[in-house]
Amino acid sequence: MATQTAPPRSSSHAAAPARRIGFSQRLGRMDVKLSPYLYISPFFILFAITGLFPLLYTGFVSLHEWDLLGGQGDFVGFQNFTDVLGQAFFWKALRNTFSIFLLSSVPQVIIALVLASLLHANLRARTFWRMGVLLPYIVAPVAVTLVFSKMFADESGMINTILTNLGMSPIEWHSQALPAHIAIATMVNFRWTGYNTLIFLAAMQAIPKDVYEAAVIDGAGRLRQFFSVTIPMVRPTVIFVVVTSTIGGLQIYDEPRMYDQFGQGGNDRQWLTTTLYLYELGWRNTNLGRAAAVAWLLFLVIVIFALINNVLTRRIASDATPSTRRIARAARRRSTR
Amino acid sequence: MSAPSLPVIRQTAGAGAARAAARRRKPVDGAGPDRRPRWLTYTLLGLFIAGSAYPLYFAFLLASSTSAEIAQNPVPSFIPGGEFISNIKRVFEADIDIWQAMLNSIIVSTATGVSVVMFATLAGYSFAKLRFRGRRALLLFVIGTMAVPTQLGIVPLFIVMRELDLVGSLWAVILPGMVTAFGVFWMTQYLEAALPYELIEAARVDGASMFRTFWSVALPAARPAAAMLFLFTFIASWTNFFWPSIVLGTTNPTLPVALQLLQAGFFKDIALIMAGVVVSVVPLLLLFVAAGRQLVAGIMQGAVKG
Numbered sequence: 001m002a003t004q005t006a007p008p009r010s011s012s013h014a015a016a017p018a019r020r021i022g023f024s025q026r027l028g029r030m031d032v033k034l035s036p037y038l039y040i041s042p043f044f045i046l047f048a049i050t051g052l053f054p055l056l057y058t059g060f061v062s063l064h065e066w067d068l069l070g071g072q073g074d075f076v077g078f079q080n081f082t083d084v085l086g087q088a089f090f091w092k093a094l095r096n097t098f099s100i101f102l103l104s105s106v107p108q109v110i111i112a113l114v115l116a117s118l119l120h121a122n123l124r125a126r127t128f129w130r131m132g133v134l135l136p137y138i139v140a141p142v143a144v145t146l147v148f149s150k151m152f153a154d155e156s157g158m159i160n161t162i163l164t165n166l167g168m169s170p171i172e173w174h175s176q177a178l179p180a181h182i183a184i185a186t187m188v189n190f191r192w193t194g195y196n197t198l199i200f201l202a203a204m205q206a207i208p209k210d211v212y213e214a215a216v217i218d219g220a221g222r223l224r225q226f227f228s229v230t231i232p233m234v235r236p237t238v239i240f241v242v243v244t245s246t247i248g249g250l251q252i253y254d255e256p257r258m259y260d261q262f263g264q265g266g267n268d269r270q271w272l273t274t275t276l277y278l279y280e281l282g283w284r285n286t287n288l289g290r291a292a293a294v295a296w297l298l299f300l301v302i303v304i305f306a307l308i309n310n311v312l313t314r315r316i317a318s319d320a321t322p323s324t325r326r327i328a329r330a331a332r333r334r335s336t337r
Numbered sequence: 338m339s340a341p342s343l344p345v346i347r348q349t350a351g352a353g354a355a356r357a358a359a360r361r362r363k364p365v366d367g368a369g370p371d372r373r374p375r376w377l378t379y380t381l382l383g384l385f386i387a388g389s390a391y392p393l394y395f396a397f398l399l400a401s402s403t404s405a406e407i408a409q410n411p412v413p414s415f416i417p418g419g420e421f422i423s424n425i426k427r428v429f430e431a432d433i434d435i436w437q438a439m440l441n442s443i444i445v446s447t448a449t450g451v452s453v454v455m456f457a458t459l460a461g462y463s464f465a466k467l468r469f470r471g472r473r474a475l476l477l478f479v480i481g482t483m484a485v486p487t488q489l490g491i492v493p494l495f496i497v498m499r500e501l502d503l504v505g506s507l508w509a510v511i512l513p514g515m516v517t518a519f520g521v522f523w524m525t526q527y528l529e530a531a532l533p534y535e536l537i538e539a540a541r542v543d544g545a546s547m548f549r550t551f552w553s554v555a556l557p558a559a560r561p562a563a564a565m566l567f568l569f570t571f572i573a574s575w576t577n578f579f580w581p582s583i584v585l586g587t588t589n590p591t592l593p594v595a596l597q598l599l600q601a602g603f604f605k606d607i608a609l610i611m612a613g614v615v616v617s618v619v620p621l622l623l624l625f626v627a628a629g630r631q632l633v634a635g636i637m638q639g640a641v642k643g
Contacts, residue, residue, distance in 0.1 A: 007447075011506055028546075035547035039463035040475065042456040043516045047482060050513035054490030054497065061492055118382055121374040131629040132386035134636070139393065140576035142593040143614045146600060147392045151609060152412075158395075161411040178518070194389065195636060202637040231500040256579045260599060261604035274581070283583060288492050295489040300485055 004231035031331050038332035040091035055299075066249050068286035080293035084281075090294070092269055093277040094301070100256075101274065103251040105242060106143060108193050113238070115193070117226050130201070133194035135144065141254035142186050149174075149259050152183040165237035174260060186254045203237035204230055243309040250302055274298050393618065399611035400424050407607050424612035431609065433602065435616060438595035441577055443620075445507055445591055449514035450571040454563045456516050461524025462555040466537060476525065483518040491580060498584055511589070514574055520566055524637070527562035528555065565635035568628055575621055585628040592617040 062080050065073030084090050091130035115133060123129055136144070151158045152173040173179045207230070215229050253275040257263045264280065265272025272280075273292065282291030398413040401421035407413070417609055429435050463469075464476050494513060495504075504508040540550040556563075578593040585594055599613045627634070 003536060031547045031599045033469075036463045036467040036469035036472070039459040039467075039551070039632075040521075043479070043518075043521050044475075045462045046456070046512075046516045047518065050494065050515075051482065051485070051487045052488065054493040055485065055487060057493035057496075058490055061496070083594070101500075107413075115382070119471070122376060123378070125634065127630055129382050129386070130633045131625075132382075134391075134629065134633060135386070135625065136389045137632075138576075138625045139618055140578065140621075142576075142578050142595050142596050143396075143617050144392070146596060146610055147396045147616050151392070151395065156408065158412050190389065190392065197638040198633060199639075223441060244436060246353050247484070251486060254593075255579075257582075258600065261600050263601075278491075278582070281389075282495075284491060288496070292492045295492060299486060299489050306484065334385055 001099075008243045015274055041291045043071070047215065048144050058292045058295050058299075061288060062290075062296050064289055064290035066265055066287075066292070068283065073204035076116070076133070076289070081297070082291045084290055084293045084297065089272060089277060090274075090297075093272045093274045095178070096256075096265070096269075096271055097250055097273045097275075099178075099253065100184050100252060102189070102248070104192075105245050105249060107185075108196060108245075109238060110242060112193050112200055112241075112258075113231070113234075114197040115197040116204055116234075117230055119197065119201050120230070122205040130198060133197050135194065137189050137195050141187070141191060142258050143259035144191055144194050145255045148183065148187045148190070148246075152186075174266065175268075175270070180259070180266060180271040183250075184259060187255045188249070190253070192245070196245075199239060199241060201236040207233045239309075239312065246309060247302055248307065251299065253279070274301075309327055381553070394610045395419075396614045396618070399607055400615045402608055404606055404608050410554055420608065421612075423473070425607050425616065427441065427609055428612045428616055429605050431599065432596045433590070433595050433597055435592075435613070437549050438590045438592045439620070441507060441585075441589060441614070442592040445581075446571045446574045448507075448511045448572045450567045452511075452515040453517055453520045453570045454567045456555060457520030457566060458528075458559050458563055459526045460521045461526075461528050462532075462559070464521070464525040465528040465606055466532060466534070466555070479521050483522065487513075488579065491583060494580075502628060503542075505586055505589050507585075507589065508578075510574075510581050513580065514570075514577075517570070520570070523566055524559060524562060528559055531562070532558045565631055565638075568632055569635060570622075571624070572621065572632075 049324045063077060065076050067073065083228060117127075119129060119133070129154070154160065154170070154172050157173065159173070163170055171179050173183045211233070212225060212231055215225050220228060252273050254270045255275045256265055256276050257279070259271055260266065263276075265276050277297070278291050278294040281294060282288050368404070373484065398415075398417055399407055401417040401419065401424065403418070403420050434525060460479075464472065464479075495526065497549065498504050498509045503512075534552050536558070537550055540554045545553065554614060576593065577591075581591045582594045584599060586596075586599055596610075596613050596617055599610050603609050
């Protein structure tokens with residue numbers, strides 16, 4: 001591609017250098033020179049205003065006293081950070097966020113892999129099965145949570161009633177931390193497992209068929225094919241899905257916000273997450289300075305996770321696809337989350 | 338082993354023999370993807386899909402019952418009750434304006450979808466097919482920004498929107514969603530492969546201006562990828578909650594925000610809340626029925642490329 005001559009250059013050669021350049025020709029030249037920049041400028045201008053500037057300005061806000069209604073106050077240095085780091089709720093929120101993230105990503109990847117390998121066959125009505133798996137993706141997290149929080153109700157909830165009928169004791173899905181995390185993780189899994197299944201399926205379809213044939217010749221059964229051919233061949237994709245879900249998963253907000261009608265992460269803040277805490281500081285306690293500090297701290301956590309992931313990926317998948325593509329998938333996953 | 342598998346036949350007796358054997362065998366129990374699956378695969382997939390669809394059906398069941406029935410039967414009967422229409426009516430009559438919320442959601446999702454596709458196609462065409470100084474560096478910058486969690490910029494974003502007097506206005510939701518780095522990257526990738534230089538050259542030789550070339554040559558070529566990008570953007574903004582809930586407040590909600598208001602105001606009236614859930618899901622369900630095929634293809638293409 002790089003060796004090919006792009007059309008603009010050839011057309012500008014058409015103007016003979018000796019002749020005086022007419023107005024329309026000069027206009028044409030400007031057109032050729034400026035158009036590429038003109039076409040990319042909307043993205044850069046809008047991103048600078050609505051993406052980059054706010055992110056950097058968060059740093060500025062976090063160093064000031066800043067009230068939601070009163071606006072900018074005194075410069076306080078790192079006071080907001082030390083205040084936040086001294087709050088038990090902050091650490092609780094961070095712990096809850098990690099716990100929910102682990103509970104949602106690990107089972108999700110495992111189930112998605114199994115489903116993808118089921119779909120990775122010469123199925124009848126192939127499109128139907130693929131669409132069926134994707135169905136939950138179109139339901140807004142807010143709606144998902146309203147439905148699941150009713151199913152997971154502590155008293156007279158469907159799941160507890162079933163448990164009781166089966167002779168088990170009911171679980172306090174709301175009032176206890178770990179069950180609440182499991183319930184919230186279930187909602188995340190509900191919405192994203194099918195989506196990831198299709199990503200894995202695409203990766204599996206890219207595996208050359210002769211690898212399977214070789215395995216069959218060597219006497220591998222279906223299970224052995226799955227563990228010794230499919231899994232190793234899609235491992236880069238698995239890692240990337242995990243990486244991508246990290247960035248989105250650590251910012252989880254909708255599900256914990258809607259898990260009960262108060263939206264404070266429970267009586268004991270047992271399902272308070274970092275982003276929910278950010279909201280509470282900024283918009284309930286009207287302390288935007290501290291909210292900005294939490295935003296920066298969460299940003300730091302995400303960067304650390306990304307770096308760890310990066311090291312892991314490099315080591316495990318050194319022969320994978322170009323790195324730009326990984327980030328692309330990460331971004332899409334996040335933007336559609 | 339009763340008979341050698343097809344690859345074995347191919348290896349020992351040649352490709353022709355393998356093909357002949359494949360024709361003779363009825364259920365081809367080939368390797369990996371060629372395998373015709375048995376009932377177990379269909380059963381497992383069917384169970385999973387039924388499980389994924391059940392929460393939606395659960396919402397419908399509750400939306401068609403009275404609150405007393407819901408309180409009596411935590412596990413709803415599989416046959417819907419008779420209150421569906423009246424519950425839906427109650428949602429639309431509640432003091433949260435659901436019509437307005439629906440309209441707002443349609444406006445916001447369509448506006449961001451069109452804008453993202455338009456700007457991403459323009460930029461993607463430029464990056465993929467035009468030559469200019471700094472092209473590589475700028476493209477790398479776009480790709481880099483995809484990994485930035487911009488959601489964390491909400492505090493200043495809110496301050497800015499208040500300065501512009503846009504809090505409570507749909508513009509506050511539309512503006513930050515008008516471009517996505519992913520969109521630019523997606524269109525760049527697609528146009529690089531799908532748009533031959535010859536077409537652009539032909540248009541230029543015929544005297545088309547740069548923009549005319551984009552409009553009449555690049556835009557039609559970009560259509561399949563643009564449609565998928567529109568779908569994903571539309572769904573993402575339809576389901577978006579965090580930023581709209583902060584900046585729109587209670588007066589001018591989108592559907593997810595309206596659902597939160599329903600929950601806060603009527604948390605005892607489960608039937609009403611579930612009717613609201615149904616109302617918010619149905620438009621995307623229709624979209625899914627119409628364009629689910631494209632969604633599947635979009636995810637799988639992105640994955641292969643990505």
